[in-house]
Amino acid sequence: MEKLLKTEEEIMLADMARGFLDEAAPVARLRRMRDEGRTHDPELWKQMAEMGWAGVLVPEEAGGSDMGHTAAGVIAEEMGKTLTASPFIGTAVIAATALRRVADDRAKAALARIASGEAIYALAIDEGAKFDPDGVRMEARREGNGFRLSGTKKFVVDGGNADRLLVLARTGEGLTLFDLPADRDGITRAPRPMIDSRDAADVHLENVEATGEDVLGAVEDAMAVLRPALRAGQAALAAEMAGLAAGAFGMTVDYLKERKQFGVPIGAFQALQHRAAHLWCETEVTASAILHAGRMLDHDPDNAALAVSLAKARATSTAILAVQEGVQMHGGIGMTDEYDMGFYMKRARVAAEWLGDYGHHAKIVAQKRGFEG
Amino acid sequence: MPDTDLDAFRAELRDWLEQNCPEEMRDGARDEHSICWGGKNWKFASDAQRIWLERCVTRGYTVPTWPVEYGGAGMNRDQERIFHEEMARIGARYPLQSFGIWMLGPALLKFGTEAQKQYFLPPIARGEIRWCQGYSEPGAGSDLAGVQTRCEDMGEHWLVNGQKIWTSYADKADWIFALLRTDREAPKHKGISFVLIDMTAPGVSTKPIRLISGASPFCETFFDNVKVPKEHAPGVSSVVGEVNRGWDVAKYLLTHEREMISAGGAVMGGGRPLMEVLANAETGRTDPILQADAMRAEVDGLAFTLTLERYKDQAEAGSGVGDASAMLKYYGTELNKRRLELVMAAAGSEALDWNDERAPTWLRTKANSIEGGTSEVMLSIISKRILGLPG
Structure with a gap:
């Protein structure tokens, strides 16, 4: 097994990312974006592309920095701490991993556009309230040499601003993944006012025309391309949530030291000390699962399913606990919009649902450990 | 160490285990009944248990990471990992377990003098001396630094009076390592010494405590005017580390013990x-x-x-585990x-009688x-030392 220690390069990357994000993208930037009614921050994404983050999983010959999944997790974790909003996971992690599996000339060109920050991708899978890629029902009806897609995709993250959509649809017996321009005839997008102030939309497809050229990977074999991409995205999202938990926890511990009641800092009360200490334990245990998932994706991706689901499940339970304790221990101020803790709570809820909730991933863990239910 | 060297190490080890581990010792047993504790009064459960211990002793496999000169095999961490993997591969029982191996050995290796190491470590490695741990007292549990058992300097010897509790297998042990108060005036952490005592010394007595699991792994241990020589052999002090600085040794061992107890989580059940x-x-x-509860516990x-x-x-990379x-x-x-709790719930009424191993394990x-x-x-340790919360 690979060592569960961050390498010097990974520690440097984390320091660099933290330095940049604290300066350029603190929670205040998300707040400003929300207050101005925007869900996208092109200027910030351009800077991230210049630092090689957009191309973190793009090969060097396509202009990427090709740093790998553990590094992508390191960046995502730092973004989680400051609640930085960006298309990083959908585009730089999920779309890049999918396109890399295809590896034809068109995919290479697309990867180059991702690395440069020009292209934003959104993954359109969900049709109901829960993540269930194998249960997708939207039909891509064969017509002539091509297909016609009709139906509605929900909770399409970055769907309002993306220029490309990765749409999963049923073709005959299997599932096929389509890579479509978001402005193709028949596609309409309805942005949703999300609690985390970020971009998510419902996407309606009405008799949208697609050709074999638009298929990513092979027809009726979407999962060969999509499964690895989903795992990469789930691991990166887990890392973001671990960062989010750390961010919320750090604020909470600081507050326990500052806030005085009954003449003493409230952190002197054992009732709060033990809850804070327990929460710290949870963050430490989750950190191991996050690092392990990154290592598995980098070194043994075909066997990474257990590690990735473990990471997403743990990150979800830890982040949810961290924001609940965060608000409770802050007391009344934790409930105000003026204070940042609420932003953490709202992002945690959205991230908990995206790409599979706790139950989805816990069931995969159980299956991989020998329980069929 | 290069992988090729490790591969050779593994091949040689595997070969030796195949040839030397008796069939009866390959059932993978890890429960308390299958343990060989060693010591002067040890009755081997079978010839196989005795033979397995003797063979392992010749190779240093009872304490694989200890230096060869003290009875170990001098393995580094990679080799140790392979050792455990190869033992597990054939379901080999560990040849010997003891508080000497887990606790006193590491303490002596870190704090002991060369003479103490030479005198005490090899008999532990060979399973000849069985040790027990004398820490807690009726009035000093969570507040361990409050120990009151007196250890007075009488010139020629130490004089020990008082009572320990929760001493594991004290009734079967040959020696005890104990935290004793050598200075009653000093602040409580500064007046404790780490003392090694022969359990056969006049005035030492033990009484087993029956637990809810039905077993009696713990005892009360009494010291009534026990004379402990200043040196157990020429140059071999009966105190580990400096007099009145026993808390340093105890703290190190508590950290070690915590890691050990926590590791049990992975193998129990x-x-x-x-x-x-x-x-x-x-x-x-x-x-x-x-099912839902079990899935959460599995995650x-x-x-x-x-x-x-x-x-x-992290520990191997040198940054330690610490607090x-x-x-x-x-x-x-x-x-x-x-x-x-989940194992018991899954088993239902089948696990409710004493003949089922799950009940005592659950209680343990x-x-x-x-x-x-x-x-x-x-x-509290985490909140104060790691999070820096006040109080």
């Missing part, structure tokens, strides 16, 4: 993944609430196992209690979050 336990139990296959258990691995890697051992102890033992886990520092003490 019959050593089988919780999901397998569930898949084989009638209720486990049908009860959705039990947490796997992440905790990775955390133990991560901290080992975070309190986290390992707290999380591991609480998790273990959860696991065994309840002590894990008390011994070696309670969960609440661990949380």
Whole structure:
């Protein structure tokens, strides 16, 4: 097994990312974006592309920095701490991993556009309230040499601003993944006012025309391309949530030291000390699962399913606990919009649902450990 | 170490184990009944147990990481990992376990003089001397530094008076390492010494304590005017580390003990993944609430196992575990209690009689979050030393 220690390069990357994000993208930037009614921050994404983050999983010959999944997790974790909003996971992690599996000339060109920050991708899978890629029902009806897609995709993250959509649809017996321009005839997008102030939309497809050229990977074999991409995205999202938990926890511990009641800092009360200490334990245990998932994706991706689901499940339970304790221990101020803790709570809820909730991933863990239910 | 050297090491080890580990010692048993504790009064359960110990002693395999000159095999961490993997591969029992191996050995290796190491370590490695640990007292549990058992300097010897409690297997041990008060005036952490005492000395007596599991692994140990020589042999002091600085040794050992107790979480419960336990139990296959609880425990258990691995890697890289051992102890033992509650619930009424190994195992886990520092003490350590909270 690979060592569960961050390498010097990974520690440097984390320091660099933290330095940049604290300066350029603190929670205040998300707040400003929300207050101005925007869900996208092109200027910030351009800077991230210049630092090689957009191309973190793009090969060097396509202009990427090709740093790998553990590094992508390191960046995502730092973004989680400051609640930085960006298309990083959908585009730089999920779309890049999918396109890399295809590896034809068109995919290479697309990867180059991702690395440069020009292209934003959104993954359109969900049709109901829960993540269930194998249960997708939207039909891509064969017509002539091509297909016609009709139906509605929900909770399409970055769907309002993306220029490309990765749409999963049923073709005959299997599932096929389509890579479509978001402005193709028949596609309409309805942005949703999300609690985390970020971009998510419902996407309606009405008799949208697609050709074999638009298929990513092979027809009726979407999962060969999509499964690895989903795992990469789930691991990166887990890392973001671990960062989010750390961010919320750090604020909470600081507050326990500052806030005085009954003449003493409230952190002197054992009732709060033990809850804070327990929460710290949870963050430490989750950190191991996050690092392990990154290592598995980098070194043994075909066997990474257990590690990735473990990471997403743990990150979800830890982040949810961290924001609940965060608000409770802050007391009344934790409930105000003026204070940042609420932003953490709202992002945690959205991230908990995206790409599979706790139950989805816990069931995969159980299956991989020998329980069929 | 290059991989090729490790491959050769593994091949040679595998070959030796295949040729030398008796068939009866390959049942993979890890329960308390299968343990060989050694010591002067040890009765081997079988010839195979005796032969297996003797053969391992010749190779240093009872204490694989100790230096060769003290009876070990001098293995580095990679080799040790391979050793455990190869032992597990054939289901080999560990040839010897003891508080000498787990606790006193590491303390002597870190704090002992050369003479103490030479005198005490080889008999531990050979399974000749069985040690017990004398820490807690009736008035000093979680507040361990409050120990009051007196150890007075009488010039020629020390004079020990008082009582220890929760001394594991004191009634079967040959020697005891104990925390004793050598200075009653000093602040409580500064007047304690780490003292080695022969249990056959006049005035030492023990009384087993019966537990809820029916077993009596712990004793009360009494010291009534016990004379302990200043030196057990020429140049071999009966005090480890400096007089009145025994708390340093104790703290080091408590950290070590916490890591050890927490590691138990991964192997308890019959050593089988919780999901397998569930898949084989009638209720486990049908009860959705039990299933959900077990899945959560499995998620947490796997992440905790990775955390133990991560901290080992960290310790090996030289940055140590330190106060975070309190986290390992707290999380591991609480998790273990959860696991065994689920094992019991999955088994239903089948696990309710004393002939079923699950019942005593379940009850045993309840002590894990008390011994070696309670969960609440661990949380206080974390909040003060790691989080820097006041008080």
